[in-house]
Amino acid sequence: xxxxxxxxxxLTDMDGVLIHEGVPIPGADAFLKRLRESGKPFLVLTNNSIxxxxxxxxxxxxxxxxxxxxxxxxxxxxxxxxxxxxxxxxTAYVIGEAGLTTALHDIGYVLTDAEPDYVVLGETRTxxxxxxTKAVRLIKNGARFICTNPDETGPxxxxxxxxxxxxxxxxxxxxxxxxxxAGKPNPLMMRTGLNAIGAHSETSAMIGDRMDTDVLAxxxxxxxxxxxxxxxxxPEEIDKYPFRPSRVVNSIADLVExx
Numbered sequence: 001x002x003x004x005x006x007x008x009x010x011l012t013d014m015d016g017v018l019i020h021e022g023v024p025i026p027g028a029d030a031f032l033k034r035l036r037e038s039g040k041p042f043l044v045l046t047n048n049s050i051x052x053x054x055x056x057x058x059x060x061x062x063x064x065x066x067x068x069x070x071x072x073x074x075x076x077x078x079x080x081x082x083x084x085x086x087x088x089x090x091t092a093y094v095i096g097e098a099g100l101t102t103a104l105h106d107i108g109y110v111l112t113d114a115e116p117d118y119v120v121l122g123e124t125r126t127x128x129x130x131x132x133t134k135a136v137r138l139i140k141n142g143a144r145f146i147c148t149n150p151d152e153t154g155p156x157x158x159x160x161x162x163x164x165x166x167x168x169x170x171x172x173x174x175x176x177x178x179x180x181x182a183g184k185p186n187p188l189m190m191r192t193g194l195n196a197i198g199a200h201s202e203t204s205a206m207i208g209d210r211m212d213t214d215v216l217a218x219x220x221x222x223x224x225x226x227x228x229x230x231x232x233x234x235p236e237e238i239d240k241y242p243f244r245p246s247r248v249v250n251s252i253a254d255l256v257e258x259x
Contacts, residue, residue, distance in 0.1 A: 004224060009041040009199035010259065011073075011190065011223070014056075016209030016231020017252055018044065021157065024063050025230050027253025032065055034259040041197035042071055047149040047183045047213065049076035049122035049164070050097040073193040075148040075183030076100040076122060080107045081192045082182045083146065087117055092146075093138050095131050095167075096122025100148060113138065121171065121179065122148040123164050132171060139175040149183030151213070184213040190221035205246075207255065209233060215245045228252055 012018065018028040035042045044067050046056070053072040060067050076096070080103035083090060089108050093116040094101055100122035101111060119135045139145050152165035168179050183189050194201060201222035208214020209231020218225040227233060227245040230252070238248065249255060 005203045007205045008203040011043045012207040013214045014046045030256045031252045041199045043073045045073050047075045049100045049148040051099045052102045076103040078189040079148045079182040090117040092118040092120045094120045119143045120146045136174040145179040147179035150181045185216040187221035211241045
């Protein structure tokens with residue numbers, strides 16, 4: 001085994017790494033500042049498809065974190081990239097918010113419920129039974145089923161909320177068809193992200209707070225992986241997985257000097 005090449009580009013998850021319940025994690029600002037000053041390519045990733053990159057840029061800015069729009073990569077953007085490669089100029093019935101519909105409009109997709117090529121399911125705050133029923137019928141009639149991300153629950157101040165993966169399970173049960181998930185842990189999200197910034201996996205690192213999505217996707221995309229303990233994974237849980245991150249650190253603050 002040769003020594004790994006130095007890290008030339010960074011991918012980092014957003015929730016649990018840079019912010020926690022709408023508040024920056026100490027060290028996040030210093031880390032991002034160091035990245036911007038270094039000139040190294042980087043991306044801030046989120047499996048949440050609700051917001052556009054522009055929305056997220058504004059939200060982070062209000063928290064005092066400066067991430068340029070072009071450095072934000074969402075599961076909605078990864079899904080749009082996938083569909084653009086698979087079937088350029090196609091049609092889709094979409095259950096989701098602006099992050100997803102905008103990404104599909106931007107690649108020239110037509111959003112319709114009349115014999116669409118795809119049913120695309122993303123995160124939304126209000127899942128309608130009517131929309132889910134329509135999705136099931138369209139899939140049964142031959143539309144291909146695509147889902148932005150497999151997260152079964154999402155965080156809220158009151159506790160966990162059912163998320164995209166849970167709704168996907170309902171549609172799968174009723175339609176008999178499994179979706180293709182474009183977001184993490186699919187390494188496709190990492191690879192399309194790396195391509196978007198002109199980076200290579202062997203000189204890139206992924207920072208995340210979840211073993212089952214961030215570390216797994218980084219590992220499968222051939223990147224160095226850092227697990228931070230400021231999010232969902234506890235030190236006790238690490239050994240339950242059959243794979244390990246390259247390194248475990250307390251928080252993003254411990255990685256500032258590595259940029």
